[in-house]
Amino acid sequence: MIVSCLRALLSHWRRNPVQLFAYLAGLALATALWSGVQAINAEARASYDAAATTLGEGQYDLLIPWQGDRIPLDDYISLRRSGWLVSPVIVGRLDDIQLVGIDLVTSATGLGTGNVTSVPLALASETLLANEDTAQKLGPLVNVTVDASIAPGMAVGDIGLVQRLLGRDDLSHLVLLPDQSLGQPDLSVIVPSLRIQRAQQVTSISQLTNSFHLNLTAFGLLSFAVGLFIVHSTIGLAFEQRRGMIRTLRSLGVPLRILLTLIAIEMLTLAAIGAGFGIVLGYLIAAFLLPDVAATLRGLYGAEISGTLELRASWWVSGLLLALVGTAAALSSRIWQIAKMPLLASVRPRAWVIATASRFRLQSIIAVSLLSATILLGLFVKGLVAGFALLGCLLIGAALALPALAASILTLLQRYTTAPVWTWFWADTRQQLPGLSLALMALLLAVSANIGVSTMVSSFRLTFVSFLDQRLAPELFVQVETKDQSIALAAFLDLRKIEVLPLSKTQVSITNKPVALYGVRVGPTYRNNWVFLDETDGAWDLVAHDTAVVVNEQLARRAGIWVDDLVQVAPDLALPIAAVVGDYGNPQGQVIVSENLFQNLHPDLYPSQFGIRTTEAPALRAQLVNTADIDNNAIIDQASIKALSLEVFERTFVVTAALNILTLGVASFAILMSLLTLADLRVPQLAPVWALGLTRQRLGWLELLRAVLLAAIVVVCAIPLGLTLAWVLLTIINVEAFGWQLPMYLFPLEYVQLGGFALVAAFLAAMWPAIRLMRTPPSSLLRVFASER
Amino acid sequence: MVLKFEAVHKSFRDSEGTVPVLRGISFDLEAGQTLALTGESGSGKSTLLHIAGALEAADAGRVWVAGQELTQLNDSGRAALRRTDIALVFQQFNLIPSLTVAANISFQSALSGQVDQTHVEQVVDALGLSDQMKKYPEALSGGQQQRVAIARAIAAKPKLMLADEPTGNLDEGTAEDVLEQMLKLVAQTGAALMVVTHSTNIAARMDRRLQLRSGLLV
Structure with missing residues (x-):
């Protein structure tokens, strides 16, 4: 059976x-x-x-320099001699590959590789450990042992070997080993240029992403x-x-x-x-x-x-x-x-195939409930998960409301039609709604998601370009490696009577989170170009007088602080916030103080980056290279850095664009499948109209028109839904996920274009079933009238 | 005794309240007998047939089919009885549109695990369906579809065959032809046949006739 x-x-x-x-x-x-x-x-x-395993990230406290990313070998020797148990690590790039050099004798167990037993082999034979892909890239340069547990794009080896490969004799950081003996001298005395970065303060890549x-x-x-x-x-x-x-x-x-x-x-x-x-x-x-x-x-x-x-x-x-x-x-x-x-x-x-009022009524009740939940979630619940729940309620609620809304529009259209064929057309279209409603809902979701996401991306692009104009006002940027270079460059630029923007930077801990502290020279460039999200009167004056700071939006939102709130810049110094600045594309919190204050707080540090305002960038660049002995690679002009930033931006949204197109494709496919599967059920409905005098060709064209009209209704509904979606993404999801809020701009031409795509997709999806209908033999239509059917 | 009704009652609820359809029906049917059940529309003919076919349960009274009392059987028991001892022929044919004629004809006997291929071939030949075996029901005329439905019923070797207006969708000539073949095959298998019909012609061809009026046998 x-x-x-x-x-x-x-x-x-x-x-x-x-x-x-x-x-x-x-x-x-x-x-x-x-x-x-x-x-x-x-x-x-x-x-x-x-x-994380390869770098030992988040497992041990580290000693890192207050400035830059290099530690002299002497510092390591001083620490060992004074009884501190530290293990040296060097990290550097060789082409596309990150090399990590460790000292197995002092290294904490497991650090550097997931496969501890293979480490002695690597050290003894002077080979690196890397996964298969990386090993292939390194192949010609050095002996490599394949170890699948090593992170992609990384290779681990003996510190001496890595130093030789990188052409360096310094270190990147020192691992503070557990179980230190008591009574060692204070770290700040032995190595004043280093500071401790606690393991728990490290924001891991997995958290960031x-x-x-x-x-x-x-x-x-x-x-x-x-x-x-x-x-x-x-x-x-x-x-x-x-x-x-x-x-x-x-x-x-x-x-x-x-x-x-x-x-x-x-x-x-x-x-x-x-x-x-x-x-x-x-x-x-x-x-x-x-x-x-x-x-x-x-x-x-x-x-x-x-x-x-x-x-x-x-x-x-x-x-x-x-x-x-x-x-x-x-x-x-x-x-x-x-x-x-x-x-x-x-x-x-x-x-x-027969519209039932009760089904639409139930759907409408659920839709209203979900849309009400959307409003309540928006008003009273915070957090990223709540944000996504809000999005879910909004999209599903709107999708469920669509059939009832479309039925109302069609009823209205029918009411204002007198020609019999069109009266039948509207009534018949309404009758098709239950069969097509799921496909139409899918199209609504896809089109509104496209509108929402493209509005978000385009708004982001506009904001980001304007942000780059603000932040990258200097025509040249110069990076220096040492304090001597920094002093020499400052002196060289002072002679030229042009505006110079030296930038000092270090990492500090505020509310137990790593934050970048910047020292800036307040001048016309900052005053004229930076646009604040919120500020007190004379914000830059307050900063210049060392009585206030500027913070970026990420820090402000994450720490729950805003203008006039206090920020603990140093253990004995808390300053009010004069302004909050938008900082797009950067996950880290930032505090900006004047260069004087920065120097007072960190007298050993020096400006490592200089922004230069000049009308003769190429000539000045040549002078910097030839006269001031600055490496050409350490100088980047405004146009190049903007192009680089925009390229990163565009690539960021390549995946989003691809997923957008795929989702729209799936929705079009849903329409095609619905129309094809409905085609057989349509014959008994169309046969009487055919018998009354409409040709199969005309019926086919009307079927095409029906699909396009229903898609048009969907597009009209999708625009407000998509814009609401964009608003939620920009003002709720973005803030919760990335820590910044973006202004929302409208792009009507993009919406018209997208609507056009949706209509074409619906037309193409309806074409096959319509052609099939146009070619339906009269005998098939006649069978509808035979009693034996 | 293949079929026995004893004081069977059945009523339905509608918006105006309870409507009695069968009011104390009693009769029986022996193996090899044919019975016509006639009556006006709404007199309860189809309901009686559905109860006999174990498709619906009586509200009161007792019904025996092939020696088994239906009220003692649960859903599975009634389903098993339909597979093995009862065959149904409907006005709307009720063929499975996605199966070929051949698969449709042997379907019920396959469900009960008792396909007698020789018997099936005899039935197919007798009904003149040999050339249609690979076709799907939609490719057949109404008369041919009803022949397939009858073939499916006879091929299952039922003890009781129930037909609800079996020729209601067919023209007069085809109806006569189909009825003739059905009666002949039923006689050959020794099954009991109960036919619900409006047609006095069909009723006249049966061994016995019962008439229902307002839920009562008259």
Whole structure:
């Protein structure tokens, strides 16, 4: 019995291959984007973990210089002689590869490599340890032993070897080993140029990049939801079309429980197959996007991630499970319907094609509830998770409200139409809404997500360009390595009577978080170019008089401080905030004081960067190189640094743009599948109109027009929804995730263009079913009138 | 005794309250007998047939099919009885559109695990369906579809065959032809046949006739 029953159930798909394709493709697309994003996230996180292990990040307190990133070897020797247990580490770049040199004799156990046993071998044989990719790049330069646990883009070796490879004789930092003996002299006496960075104060790369990965996950989830709309829609149609078969099977003696079990097994098996395709597709998408994601993470956070993708169980199992759970959720209501369906229920496909007021009413009630929840969440709940919950309520609520809204618009249009064909057209379009509503909801989500995200990105771009103009006002920037260089350059520039902006920098700890402290020379450039988010009167004057500071938005929001609040700049000095400045693309908190105050607080430090205002940048650059003995590579002009910053910015959103396009593609596919699966049900509805005198060609064109008109309604609804989405992203999600708020700009031309794409997508999706209708033989239409149909 | 009704009552609820459909129906049907059940629309004919077919349960009274009392059976038991001892032929044919004619005909016997291929072939030949076996139901005429439905019923070797307006969708000539073949095959298998019909012609061809009026046998 089970085999016969299964054969009958499966025969439905054989006879309806388009429906089977829609089901499998919906699941594959839903799983693909989700799995792809998860694969990227998993790869990145594995890389962060490997990097943290390789560098011993966050495990031990470190000694680092107050300024710069180099420690003289003498400092290390002094510390050892005075009884401090420290281990030297050198970190530097050799082309694209980060070399880490450790001293195994003094190194803490496990530091430097996940595979401790192989370290002596590496040291003895003067080889580096690296993963396979990195080993290949290093191959010609040095002996390399492959160790898969080493982070991508990194190589670990004996400190002497690494120093030779880097051409350096100094160190990068010293690891303060646990269990120090008592009674050593104070560190500040032995090495005044060094300070302790506590292990817990290190902001790990994985923490910094959390919000980036969360955004990717949100996109993956959106695509998954759109894909599930297709699945839900297909399951609905498949069940509606099989009502007759189910009734027959039951009347022929198949017990209800067995029938339901077989249907569940059948649908979930197919779902697993679809999800399997999706996982393969997701792997390909992830492999395609990974280089751009890697570039984004490197540009934004300096994080290296592997360029090759591994098939990790964590993402493909989660993709498979999510697909099965999503399918089971879509299936459960249909299974429930069958369980409750009287054995002799009418076999006419009804609910799927006939609009039921009760269904729309229920959807509308849920929509209103979700939209109310959106407002409440916006008003009363804080945090990133609450922000995403708000987004979820907004998008799902709006999607559920769409069919009722579209039905109202169509009713209105019908009311103002007198021509009989158009009256029928509007009424018939309204009748199609239940069948098409899921696809239309998917399109609404995709278009509004596109509008929202593109508004956010374009607003960000405008703000960022203006921000670069403010911050990169000097025509030349010069970086110096030593105090002598700094003094000499300052003297050289003083002679030229031009505005010079020396910049001193060090790391301090404020509210137990690492913060960059900058010393600046307050002058016309700062006064004229910097735009504050909020300020007191005469903010720069207060800074210049050492009576106030400027902080960036990230620090202000993270620490919950604003203008006039006090900031503990040093243990015995708290200054009020004169202004808060927007600082886009930087995850770290910043405090800006005058150069005098900075010198008083840190007398041993010197300006390491100089901004120079000049109308003759090329000539001055030549003088700096030839006369002031500055390396040409240490000078960068305004145009180059702006171009570099913009390139990093654009690459950051390559992934977002790709996901945007993919989501829109999935939504178009949803429309195509809905129209194709509805096509057979349409014949009995169209045959009478054909019989009354409308040609098949005209009916086909009307079908096309219908799809485009419904898409137009969706686009009209998507614009306010997308703008609301952008507002939420800019004012809630961005602030929670990155710590800065962006102004929102509108881009009407972009919206018109996007709306045009959506209409073209709907037109293309409707073309195949319309052509099929135009070519439907009259005999098929006539059969509708035959009693035996 | 293949079918026995004893004081069977059935009523339905609608917006105006409870509507009695069957009011104390009693009758029986022997193996090999044919019975026509006639009556006006709404007199309860189809309800009686559905109760006999274990598709619906009576509110009161007792019903036996092939020696088993339906009120003693749960859903699984009733389903098993439908698979093995009962065959149904409906006005709307109720074929499975995604299965071929051949698969449809052997479907019920396959469900009960008792496919007798020789018997199936005899039935197919007798109904003139040999050339249609690879087709799907949608490619057949109404008469041919009803022949497939009858073939499916006979192929399952039921003890009780129930037909609800089996020729209601067919023209007069085809209806006569289909009825003739159905009666012949039923006679060959020795099954009992109960036909619900409006047609006096069909009723006249049965061994016995019962008429329902307002839920009562008259």
